Amino acid sequence: MIFRNARKWFGFLLCCVTLCGAAASAQRYVIADQDASGPGGSDMMSLLVLLQSPDVHLLGITVVTGDSWRDEEVAHALRLVESVGRTDVKVYPGAAFPLMRTLEWTRLANQMYGTPSYMGAFSDRRMQKPWDAIPPMREGAPTTKPAEEDAAHFMVRMVHKYPHKVTIYAAGPLTNVALAIKLDPHFAELAQELVVMGGSLSPVTTSDEWRNNPRHEFNFWFDPEAVSIALEAPWAKITTTTIDVSLKTHPEPEVLDGVAKSHNPAAEYITKYFHRPVMINYLWDELAAAAWIDPSIITGERYVYMDVDTQRGPTYGDTLIWDEKYKPALPLNKVHAQVDVDEPHLEKFLVELLSAPTPHPSPSSDELTK
Amino acid sequence: MSFKSWKAPILIALLGLPLCAFGATPPEVKKVIYDQDTNGIIGGDSDPLVMLLQSPNVQVLGVTVITGDGWLRQETADILKLLEDLHRPDVPVYAGAEFPLVQSRFNLVRLTHMYGGSRTDPFLGAYGEFTPAPDVVEPPPGGFAKIKPAPGNAAEFIIEQVHKYPHEVTLYCGGPLTNVALAISLDPSIVALTKEIVFMGTSPSMQPKTVNVMYDPESAQIVLHAPWPKLTIVTVDVAEKLHRTPEMAEAIAHGQNIAEAKLYEELVMKPYRDHKSQQWFRMPDELVAAYIIDPSIITETRRYYVDVDTMQGMSYGSSIYWDETPRGYAGIPWPDKPEPKRQKPIPPPDARVANVVWDFDTTRFTALFLKLMTAPMTPSPTEPATH
Numbered sequence: 107m108i109f110r111n112a113r114k115w116f117g118f119l120l121c122c123v124t125l126c127g128a129a130a131s132a133q134r135y136v137i138a139d140q141d142a143s144g145p146g147g148s149d150m151m152s153l154l155v156l157l158q159s160p161d162v163h164l165l166g167i168t169v170v171t172g173d174s175w176r177d178e179e180v181a182h183a184l185r186l187v188e189s190v191g192r193t194d195v196k197v198y199p200g201a202a203f204p205l206m207r208t209l210e211w212t213r214l215a216n217q218m219y220g221t222p223s224y225m226g227a228f229s230d231r232r233m234q235k236p237w238d239a240i241p242p243m244r245e246g247a248p249t250t251k252p253a254e255e256d257a258a259h260f261m262v263r264m265v266h267k268y269p270h271k272v273t274i275y276a277a278g279p280l281t282n283v284a285l286a287i288k289l290d291p292h293f294a295e296l297a298q299e300l301v302v303m304g305g306s307l308s309p310v311t312t313s314d315e316w317r318n319n320p321r322h323e324f325n326f327w328f329d330p331e332a333v334s335i336a337l338e339a340p341w342a343k344i345t346t347t348t349i350d351v352s353l354k355t356h357p358e359p360e361v362l363d364g365v366a367k368s369h370n371p372a373a374e375y376i377t378k379y380f381h382r383p384v385m386i387n388y389l390w391d392e393l394a395a396a397a398w399i400d401p402s403i404i405t406g407e408r409y410v411y412m413d414v415d416t417q418r419g420p421t422y423g424d425t426l427i428w429d430e431k432y433k434p435a436l437p438l439n440k441v442h443a444q445v446d447v448d449e450p451h452l453e454k455f456l457v458e459l460l461s462a463p464t465p466h467p468s469p470s471s472d473e474l475t476k
Numbered sequence: 477m478s479f480k481s482w483k484a485p486i487l488i489a490l491l492g493l494p495l496c497a498f499g500a501t502p503p504e505v506k507k508v509i510y511d512q513d514t515n516g517i518i519g520g521d522s523d524p525l526v527m528l529l530q531s532p533n534v535q536v537l538g539v540t541v542i543t544g545d546g547w548l549r550q551e552t553a554d555i556l557k558l559l560e561d562l563h564r565p566d567v568p569v570y571a572g573a574e575f576p577l578v579q580s581r582f583n584l585v586r587l588t589h590m591y592g593g594s595r596t597d598p599f600l601g602a603y604g605e606f607t608p609a610p611d612v613v614e615p616p617p618g619g620f621a622k623i624k625p626a627p628g629n630a631a632e633f634i635i636e637q638v639h640k641y642p643h644e645v646t647l648y649c650g651g652p653l654t655n656v657a658l659a660i661s662l663d664p665s666i667v668a669l670t671k672e673i674v675f676m677g678t679s680p681s682m683q684p685k686t687v688n689v690m691y692d693p694e695s696a697q698i699v700l701h702a703p704w705p706k707l708t709i710v711t712v713d714v715a716e717k718l719h720r721t722p723e724m725a726e727a728i729a730h731g732q733n734i735a736e737a738k739l740y741e742e743l744v745m746k747p748y749r750d751h752k753s754q755q756w757f758r759m760p761d762e763l764v765a766a767y768i769i770d771p772s773i774i775t776e777t778r779r780y781y782v783d784v785d786t787m788q789g790m791s792y793g794s795s796i797y798w799d800e801t802p803r804g805y806a807g808i809p810w811p812d813k814p815e816p817k818r819q820k821p822i823p824p825p826d827a828r829v830a831n832v833v834w835d836f837d838t839t840r841f842t843a844l845f846l847k848l849m850t851a852p853m854t855p856s857p858t859e860p861a862t863h
Contacts, residue, residue, distance in 0.1 A: 211590065214586070214589050215590060218583075417789070418789055418790075419788060419789065
């Protein structure tokens with residue numbers, strides 16, 4: 107008895123030591139798939155969240171057309187990593203266009219079915235230049251170059267290199283994710299988790315964008331077919347940051363003021379390129395990134411079956427959800443849809459993280475030196 | 477409407493049929509309601525009316541006008557003028573639905589820009605991008621008619637006549653089916669009491685989007701889903717076999733029907749001699765009239781389930797066909813007994829089987845058409861056709 111007990115205790119202690127050691131050293135792997143419009147803004151600040159966190163190993167930034175056009179976004183992302191001295195994180199250009207949706211068709215559909223209040227890259231403002239032109243950048247042109255590998259292949263390669271360890275954080279349209287799934291059917295099951303900023307259930311708001319169309323959300327709307335592909339793939343876990351919770355993250359000006367007190371590179375970037383006084387409206391993508399790092403930020407979620415309307419009518423791209431009892435007889439995934447947030451906690455988390463010095467990469471983290 | 481309520485009358489009608497056939501009565505006179513859109517006062521939308529009026533075995537109960545190739549007000553003015561020219565003011569003209577059920581004036585053009593139009597004929601009738609507005613009425617050739625439309629509306633007239641002559645009325649439907657759909661919705665009992673409905677529209681293969689369905693897909697679906705004692709369809713596919721020719725127009729221009737001869741001379745032959753471009757169109761509506769007058773002109777009919785896509789996408793207003801008896805695949809017929817691993821084609825549960833006109837005798841058709849179009853105008857019957 108005594109002998110066996112002793113073995114148990116020894117085993118327990120060994121476990122503790124191993125766990126502590128792991129917690130101290132192991133970083134969580136993530137690929138940031140982002141529609142990286144910039145400078146400043148939610149797309150950039152969420153990338154900073156991942157770049158700043160000492161617990162996160164950002165394997166790469168994959169760029170997709172969404173809020174803005176891909177090539178412009180790639181330049182902004184490159185400039186961002188240069189600004190904080192993290193050029194070890196490569197930027198991978200992804201899909202320039204949605205799978206099916208075209209600008210021409212969207213314009214006709216808007217006449218037919220009504221116009222969304224926000225169209226990202228398809229808005230008239232973004233179409234004043236050719237889609238692949240890079241206009242003068244306020245933060246200056248980058249000196250580094252994007253990776254030669256494309257976004258989808260990079261994502262596939264990473265999940266094979268670190269099976270079940272890589273989180274796909276997708277805060278733009280899901281075109282790159284869908285392409286990766288279709289390039290390699292094992293992609294989704296080899297990833298650890300899919301974290302999406304997208305979808306909308308029933309937000310309570312007077313905002314134009316959702317007041318009349320509560321199931322509309324830009325990232326889903328921009329590439330509905332890609333969302334359908336992504337949500338039906340065999341992921342171990344899917345988490346979505348919905349409009350329902352995003353609209354509860356209207357930050358006080360103190361968030362930026364708090365960051366402005368710091369003179370570390372990330373804080374300086376934010377202070378310089380966010381319009382002042384506060385132009386930051388909601389913490390869309392920042393919440394998705396922060397909640398992945400610290401799940402206690404989220405205080406409420408719904409665990410529902412989720413899909414997207416891919417019929418080309420007035421509700422093309424709208425979020426569809428079902429509970430167990432009423433779901434259609436189709437293979438669908440359940441999704442952790444975030445609906446409530448501890449906002450003071452989120453703001454504190456962001457101010458602390460973004461004010462801190464940017465962690466230096468450990469030499470072993472450079473994927474391209476293998 | 478229950479299944480029973482329409483089955484019993486058919487049974488009675490079927491039992492009564494042999495008695496009529498053996499009787500020494502004169503040939504049966506078919507009572508026809510002419511439900512039609514128009515595009516001018518001659519051609520495919522108007523000549524069938526002349527054919528029916530001139531055929532001794534047909535009594536035209538009335539004309540019900542429907543927006544389709546043109547807008548209702550213009551069409552009504554055209555039909556009234558035609559009847560006046562033909563000295564047949566006794567035929568009542570009823571204005572029907574000015575607008576389709578769901579389709580809107582601008583919807584078709586926008587859908588066409590988004591998804592493409594119909595395959596062979598880029599023609600959208602009243603709904604075309606450059607078509608005058610619904611309230612624009614140009615005088616027909618020779619000026620507006622003095623006769624006026626009958627009071628009341630087309631759907632009510634259809635209901636009233638079908639009840640007045642149960643199992644006797646044939647519905648000639650040469651335009652979109654809004655009037656008939658409205659009549660069914662107002663009084664579903666007319667379906668079983670109608671002798672036959674003949675619709676010009678849909679296509680098994682040539683162009684899934686045909687105008688009479690595209691103009692009002694929802695109405696077409698309502699009508700095609702109704703349990704008619706007999707539903708016959710004339711398609712663009714079968715009509716493609718024969719187009720109008722300058723010779724036909726010349727024959728009519730030199731015919732004994734003074735009004736038609738004048739119109740064909742002015743509107744067809746003169747521009748033709750001046751080498752103006754002319755459309756020598758196929759004759760589907762004329763074929764509907766010919767079928768009603770003399771069904772033996774039709775040499776083949778096939779039976780299909782026919783339904784309409786009413787989803788507002790690329791195929792809005794397309795017709796879809798299913799075999800009544802599945803023909804099998806790759807030369808292997810379907811087994812009589814169901815096999816678990818071979819599923820038969822399934823038509824939608826609401827779809828019904830139509831007799832689809834598949835082939836016709838072009839020589840006899842042309843002869844009938846020209847005979848009826850060139851014969852001197854028969855005077856109005858002494859008593860009015862209706863009431």
